[in-house]
Amino acid sequence: MMRIDLHTHTTASDGSLSPEELVRHAKQQGVSALAVTDHDSVAGLTRAATEGERQGVEIIPGIEISCLYGKVELHVLGYFINAQDPRLQATLPKYLASRNNRNPRIVKRLRELGCDLTYEDVMAFAGPATVGRPHIAQVLLRKGYVRSVAEAFDRYLAEGSPAYVPRALPTPAEAIGLIKQIGGVPVLAHPVYTSRLKEPFEQICATLKNVGLMGIEAIYSSHTQQQTDHYRRVAREQELLVTGGSDFHGDSKPNILAGTGYGNLVIPADLLEPMRALVSS
Ligand code: AMP
Ligand code: ZN
Ligand code: FE
Ligand code: FE
DSSP states (O other): OOEEEOOBOOTTTTOSSOHHHHHHHHHHTTEEEEEEOOBTOOTTHHHHHHHHHHHTOEEEEEEEEEEEETTEEEEEEEESOOTTOHHHHHHHHHHHHHHHHHHHHHHHHHHHTTOOOOHHHHHHHHTTSOOOHHHHHHHHHHTTSOSSHHHHIIIIISTTSTTOOOOOOOOHHHHHHHHHHTTOEEEEOOGGGGGGSSSOHHHHHHHHHHTTOOEEEEEETTOOHHHHHHHHHHHHHTTOEEEEEOOBOGGGSTTOBTTTBTTTOOOBGGGHHHHHHHHHO
16 A cells, blocks of 8 residues: 655654655655655755755655643644745744744753753754754753653653743744744644643634645544544535644654654545645645
8 A cells, every 4th residue: 555654754854864864764664655744854855855856755754843722832833834934044044943942941950950961962863953942951861861762751851840931922824824834734733632721623624624634644653543533524624624744853753753653643645635735736
């Protein structure tokens, strides 16, 4: 069967594979079309596209933008974006600044909690990437303060944990609006994140659709069959596209592979056709 994967990360954000390595991994996994969706960054797209041509894997230019819905952080994926659009180029530095403002404060808290690491350690580890909490988690792991990335989040970095520091985020309308302005199709990533909101999922989707949302990532590595069915039903009822992705990050999220997630993820290639129709119309 032809597999696709519409949600993956590279070293341009908090993934552990370079764009070329990601494309080769996807090819090995039998993925015929791959969306590269780094957090608040399009820096990996050109290299992924070049390697995609070499490997015969279609690369869909994408991005994943974090935003704040009420008090909860949600992520919006953008597909078939024009990465060169000046409005995007003007906005990404603002997102980067909000991370760069937050990350040293996380490290300061960690030091207060007894972890001997510096922001220089984190930057050296992340290299040219957009620094995210997974990089900080990896440094904690390498220094022996935790045994896994998951433990780093549970003990220190997750919302509600002692080293958690929020950052300034756009509203959903701003994130979705930007994706549409740059020719992209905005899709709600990992809808299971909305379970932290009290509002019913149907109502959240209606609100997001009102500001331009076009799809829901109903098929996702960590969704149960029941969750997938529920999100699919809401998508059908509200005339939103269904999409699917693994959220592959390499070592930053061990055990998830492109195309197959934890092993039994199935993202049918025909989900792409309705999206293409929207882009070309
Ligand atoms: P940031 O964008 O720097 O706030 O980091 C958020 C990213 O950290 C998410 O997009 C996930 O990739 C990752 N993440 C969040 N929670 C966890 C967790 N509990 N375990 C592992 N990775 C996580
Ligand atoms: Zn990530
Ligand atoms: Fe995400
Ligand atoms: Fe992601």
